[in-house]
Amino acid sequence: MWSDLCSGLYSYGFNGWQSIGIMLLHLGVFGGMIYLIIRMLIPKSKREDSAMALLKEQFAKGLISKEEFRERKEVLKN
Incomplete structure (x- = not known):
């Protein structure tokens, strides 16, 4: 074969x-x-939504501070 x-x-x-x-x-x-x-x-917005969900999860678990959460959130928006 x-x-x-x-x-x-x-x-x-x-x-x-x-x-x-x-x-x-x-x-x-x-x-x-x-x-x-x-x-x-797969739309780009869906991929970004999963990144934001992960960021929120890290903040909820206390792995990152409030300031770090805000900085990363601004980076994801841009």
């Missing part, structure tokens, strides 16, 4: 390891495209 997948690349002078490398490269490009599509589908 594996040789059937790579047989087309052998005709171009690639050996087995080079064929695997090319397939991994294509897999990486395909995975990157899927990642970018998902990033574009």
